[in-house]
Amino acid sequence: MGQVLISKQQWQLFVSKIVFSFSHAKMKKTLKGSVILYWFYCIECDKGGMPSLACQILFLHGFVYVNSFQGHQRHTVTWAEQQVVKQRKKRDVFEEPLDPKFRDQWYLYNSNHHDLNAKAAWQLGYTGKGVVVSILDDGIEKNHPDLMQNYDPDASYDVNDGDPDPQPRYTQLNDNRHGTRCAGEVAAVASNGICGVGVAYNAKIGGVRMLDGEVTDMVEAQSLSLNPQHIDVYSASWGPEDDGKTVDGPAKLAKEAFMRGVTEGRGGLGSIFVWASGNGGREKDSCNCDGYTNSIYTLSISSSTQNGNVPWYSEACSSTLATTYSSGNLNENLRSRKPGELNKLMILMVGDKF
Numbered sequence: 001m002g003q004v005l006i007s008k009q010q011w012q013l014f015v016s017k018i019v020f021s022f023s024h025a026k027m028k029k030t031l032k033g034s035v036i037l038y039w040f041y042c043i044e045c046d047k048g049g050m051p052s053l054a055c056q057i058l059f060l061h062g063f064v065y066v067n068s069f070q071g072h073q074r075h076t077v078t079w080a081e082q083q084v085v086k087q088r089k090k091r092d093v094f095e096e097p098l099d100p101k102f103r104d105q106w107y108l109y110n111s112n113h114h115d116l117n118a119k120a121a122w123q124l125g126y127t128g129k130g131v132v133v134s135i136l137d138d139g140i141e142k143n144h145p146d147l148m149q150n151y152d153p154d155a156s157y158d159v160n161d162g163d164p165d166p167q168p169r170y171t172q173l174n175d176n177r178h179g180t181r182c183a184g185e186v187a188a189v190a191s192n193g194i195c196g197v198g199v200a201y202n203a204k205i206g207g208v209r210m211l212d213g214e215v216t217d218m219v220e221a222q223s224l225s226l227n228p229q230h231i232d233v234y235s236a237s238w239g240p241e242d243d244g245k246t247v248d249g250p251a252k253l254a255k256e257a258f259m260r261g262v263t264e265g266r267g268g269l270g271s272i273f274v275w276a277s278g279n280g281g282r283e284k285d286s287c288n289c290d291g292y293t294n295s296i297y298t299l300s301i302s303s304s305t306q307n308g309n310v311p312w313y314s315e316a317c318s319s320t321l322a323t324t325y326s327s328g329n330l331n332e333n334l335r336s337r338k339p340g341e342l343n344k345l346m347i348l349m350v351g352d353k354f
C-alpha cells in the first residue's frame, strides 16, 4: 500500500463522492465542517474484490461501506476525522542585532531593565516593518551607511530649499546633524555590521529639511502635511523658545495641517504627530505654554535619565503623554562607568539634547 498524491480537482471530486456515499449509507455520525480523507492506493482491495480495509476503517468510525467509486476503484478511504481549528504560532527565529554598537545602546536593552524593552517587542515581530516615519528637522543624511537601506524618498523633502533632496548642509560646527541622528534612533539598519540599530529598525525613514532656514507658518504647514497618505509618523523635536517666558503655538496653516493630518492622513486613520515636550527645564519653562506639545493632535513625549530620574532640561506639563529614555544628568551614575565611557554613552542616547 502506498500513498498517492492527487490534484486538488481530483481531491474535490473524491470528497464529493464520499460525502454523497456517506449520506446514502446508514450513517451513525454526522459529518460537520471539513473532512480530511487520506487516499491510499490499496493492492489488497484488488485481490478479493472486496475493499476490506475500507470497510474496517469505516466501521471503526461508525460508517457503513456502500460502494467503491467509479473511476477510483483502486482507491479507498483509510481514515476520516472531523477537523477542528487549532491555535498555532509561527516559530520565527529572532536573532539579536549583531551591530557593533548595539551593546552600548543601553536604552534598548540592558541587564538592569532600565530600558525600552525593545528586544521583547522585536521578538513579537514589532520592528517597524511596514511603517513610514519622517523626521521634521534640519535634514537627513540619506546616504548614511546605517540609514541608506531604510531611506524613503517619498517621506522626504527639502522645504528650506524647495527641492526633493533633504541632505543636510554641512558646516564646520556640524550643527545640522540633529535630523540624521533622530533618524538613526528610529530606523538605523540592524545586523548590517555598522554602528547600532534603530528602535524600529525595519521602518522606512525619511526626513524633511525645514529647520535650516527661516521657519514660517507655511514652512511648518508644508512639513506637517508632506505625503500624508504615505507617511505614518511625523517626528518633531522643535518648538517655540524654551526660555520660560514664551507662549506660542501653531498659526493658521500649521493648525490646518494638523487638522487635515489627523482627519484625512493614513486613509482616514489619521497622521501621527510625535513631539518632544521641550528642553526648558533649567528656565522653568512649561510645555503647557507650547502650542505644539499641548495640541490634542500631537503625542507629547518627555524624557527620563538612564536611572529613571527627571533630567535637568525636562519640562513637566499635563500634555505629556509618555516618557522615554534620553540623555541624563551629567553627574549621574558616573561611578559605575569606566573613565572615557561617558562620551560614548552620550552619543548613543535616544534624546535630542546632545
Ligand SMILES: [Ca+2]
Binding pocket: 158, 161, 163, 164, 165, 166, 167
Ligand atoms: Ca536640498
Ligand SMILES: [Ca+2]
Binding pocket: 099, 146, 188, 189, 190, 191, 192, 193, 194, 195, 196, 197
Ligand atoms: Ca546598524
Ligand SMILES: [Ca+2]
Binding pocket: 240, 241, 242, 243, 277, 278, 279, 280, 285, 286, 287, 290, 315
Ligand atoms: Ca518649552
